Amino acid sequence: MQRYKAIVAYDGTDFSGYQVQPHKRTVQSVLETVLAKMHKGHEVKVSASGRTDAGVHAKGQVLHFDSPLSIPDEKWVIALNSLLPDDLSILKVEKVKESFHARFDAVGKEYRYRLLLSKSRDPFECRYSYRYPYKLNIEAMQDSCRYLVGEPHDFTSFCSAKTEVVDKVRTIETIDFLMDGDLLTIRFVGNGFLYNMVRILVGTLLEVGSGERVPEDLEEILKKKDRRFAGKTAPAHGLYLWEVFY
């Protein structure tokens, strides 16, 4: 058996998220079906760096799997892609030590959230960014981030109450804002992110940008350690798992 690390990209629109669910088209189930085809029907389990929700995209999701097949790395990419649908693509496959684990070995992640700041709809952006047609004070949003980045914080307030994780302390290294035309990309880099954390952070930052909250509220929300004090969860289709660091 050889362990392989794979980097995959997907347009999350038509997937019911990453994880296998009965009767649903998920990233994991599509990948495992294709791997089973390559292994004469034998099940091959894939393990990802983390789940992504329905509608969330990935530019660089990482996963691992074990296979008895001895195929050169580039041939894996070609073979898998020839069987995969257009909205899911293998970018890279490489042999790794059998101790490698896509989730446990990850030391950090980058997520990006794309906002279309426009009154008019764009049919070419509707799957790939969240359109926010109202006034937005981006400076106030940037100002809020000083309460979030640099040192470890307990992000209980910014985490879906559904989570099973006990330790909710994470460190966000940087949050930056990139404006390109009417497209605002907010980039989050950190050592780990809780369930829905980026989407709740974005939803809360939008409430600061719209004037419903002030930047100083972020400090208060963190202290409360209660999901109810943070803002709304921003929609899935603006979110991208951009890169996983090892």
Next chain:
Amino acid sequence: MQRYKAIVAYDGTDFSGYQVQPHKRTVQSVLETVLAKMHKGHEVKVSASGRTDAGVHAKGQVLHFDSPLSIPDEKWVIALNSLLPDDLSILKVEKVKESFHARFDAVGKEYRYRLLLSKSRDPFECRYSYRYPYKLNIEAMQDSCRYLVGEPHDFTSFCSAKTEVVDKVRTIETIDFLMDGDLLTIRFVGNGFLYNMVRILVGTLLEVGSGERVPEDLEEILKKKDRRFAGKTAPAHGLYLWEVFY
């Protein structure tokens, strides 16, 4: 009755082209259904600058329609967009003289064709560009264009045999090539384009780029006035009706 000119954009992926067809989702039928809703069920016909095929996108298709409703131009945009699906969007509506005709008054059009020159698939590009993973001599493609642009030519060879148009003389003003990363955009501006003309031009240029033909062949193909001498029709999903000039 007031005549209105509208500029619309659509992601062509999930439409069976522009024109109404029984039991099919087309751009025209979706627009007319929404207009009928705004007119208490009364039929409102829309006339476009020209049809687009299934899968072809539009960034600036133009159409006209007549309505007894007296609504300010910006309100038309908001009202129509609130009823239209995400993949079809009204960019602008303006009052025009009743003599205005979206097709007959058009004096030129710009089409763009997007090619993804990459060996690896990109799930975020698969709907919006044609992936060409082979070697391409772009200089030879550019060189071919001198036989096509600047003066009127009979484009019978570059036109689907299915067309009903009799006069096949058109003038292409410019064809230019824009490389951005691994994305090649070929831009066509001319006084008019025949059925499938841009796609057949792109298919033929690709055969020059791949070395199957030489630039000088273009002159010969034009002279033949026979579709069978030109190259393959490039796929619809790389093509955009970009702008219509009046």
